Amino acid sequence: MPKILTESYWPADTSAPVMELTAGDLLREAVRDAGSQTALIEVAPLDALSPSGAERTDRRWSYRQLLAEAEQCAHWLLARFSPGERITVWAPNIPEWIILQYGAALAGLVVVTANPALRAAELRYVLEQSRSAGLFHTAAFRDSDMTAIARDAAHGLPELRTTGCFADWQTTVRAHQGRGPLPEVRPGEAAQIQYTSGTTGFPKGALLHHRGLVTNAKFMIDRTQLPERGTLASATPLLHTAGCAMGVLGSAHQRASYVLCQPFDTALVLTAAQDHRADMLGGGPTMLIALLNHPGFEQFDLSHLSRVLAGGSPIPPELVRRVEDRFGARFTAVYGQTELSPVITQTSPDDSPADKATTTGRPLPRVEVAIRDPQTGDIVPTGRPGEIYARGHQAMLGYFELPERTAETIDQAGWVHTGDLGSLDERGYLTVTGRLKDMIIRGGENIYATDIEQVLFTHPKVRDIAVIGLPDPAWGEIVVAVLVPAEPGRPPTATELHDFCRAQLAPHKTPVRWLQTTELPLTGSGKVRKHRLRELADHAGLREL
Secondary structure, three states: OOOOOOEOEEOOOOOOOOOOOOHHHHHHHHHHHHOOOEEEEEEOOOOOOOOOOOOOOOOEEEHHHHHHHHHHHHHHHHOOOOOOOEEEEEOOOOHHHHHHHHHHHHHOOEEEEEOOOOOHHHHHHHHHHHOOOEEEEOOEEOOEEHHHHHHHHHOOOOOOOEEEEHHHHHHOOOOOOOOOOOOOOOOOOEEEEEEOOOOOOOOOEEEEEHHHHHHHHHHHHHHHOOOOOOEEEEOOOOOOHHHHHHHHHHHHHOOOEEEEEOOOOHHHHHHHHHHOOOOEEEEOHHHHHHHHOOOOHHHOOOOOOOEEEEOOOOOOHHHHHHHHHHHOOEEEEEEEOHHHOOEEEEOOOOOOHHHHHHOOOEEOOOEEEEEEOOOOOOEOEOOOOEEEEEEEOOOOOEEOOOHHHHHHHEOOOOOEEEEEEEEEOOOOOEEEEEEHHHOEEEOOEEEOHHHHHHHHOOOOOEEEEEEEEEEEOOOEEEEEEEEEEOOOOOOOOHHHHHHHHHOOOOHHHOOOEEEEOOOOOEOOOOOEOHHHHHHHHHOOOOEEO
16 A cells, blocks of 8 residues: 555555455344444434334344344344335335334345425325335434335335335334345445435435445444444434444444434434443534534533544534534544445544645555546646546445436446546545536636635634635626524624635636525435525525625
């Protein structure tokens, strides 16, 4: 492994083995050496009813109990589906989501994840495109009647044979008495279809395999330094690989306790981290901002917390400093893509403050990374920006039944073209500067939105920020900032924001339009849906400052 790079290519570190395990194998291994260890802790609001019909919402499972329920679930599933078929899970964070995930893995079924916020037409797309044979959903989510939406979405789909509600879990799955051997499932077989976040367009179903998910979770959790048999608290949605792979499978590797927070509520998450003496807290940047802004933050005892894990979207350097200062914990951040199961690079808690604040760390073991010129495809010298390419064991099998889109993303040499822009330094640390499609070209000048967002995030009157480009007849594109004010109803003025930027940025990078909103539109993984912001800006859906 070269210590000093001259070109932007990082060869795979092969010192750590690829794990030839399925998710079910991983759970069985955890039971063999830590069967009585607490695996899963349910956390929900005190007055909440169980979405699965359970009598309590503060349940616990040991690894042995979790495997027993997963095997029972696998037998129930095999009475209705055949190995290789796909079942869609459309639900918020509930323990039965994880039991179903492991049960499907043991049964050789492919889990298709769907955001519980989807409406009928969006859910129907997922069910139809994935050719799902089953749909499992909760009865309600926030103000949505999910049973009614599921009925509308499923109507007339010939391949969808079974629709089940988690409210019936106790009387159906838990009451099932199936026994006998379960099918052999191989590590290279498909485990999940994850629909890509769709920050720039319509989602595609990334077909992920067990080997990639299990191994990637191992390398990621090792770099976080989560203690063996420690505790990870998180409200990260299970529908995304950050929840069901990094969180669930990562915890299993460490035989750790996974504290699953049902909704993301700042007081609930902070209380869970305090009461369960969490060693690590996980969440996206928007979640961390909300936790830090909780008015009673200082009242929580988070002294046991030693790590904070974040990812999903670019992390402003100021947020890294705030997290380490106020949580009193060391920060580790991941960069990746759903198509890569999902982590490519990660900072270590032992990295310097500067590296944690300005880079996304080095590649995980067994991952090759290259930075290539977007026009020529040539590898560029270190320090020069270009498109990020990655190759390794964790690459997806392809987009489900979309061979042309797969060929656009994975070339014949096996490189995944991420569509992200970044640079690699001589030590192998990656800095992500934005999306190739998000690069703003103003009068021939390439402008990276991340550069501007990082500056504006430090403004005391800005809680969250996104920078986009909009068409302009004179310049081609202009720079537009969309912000969430730190104090509702008291936004900063356009003049003070303009002056703030001009003091730190070149004139051509300073936004010429300033828009405000109460919340930025996010994907299920916490990324800002910039194409949606462009739509809102074009149709006067955002207010000018």
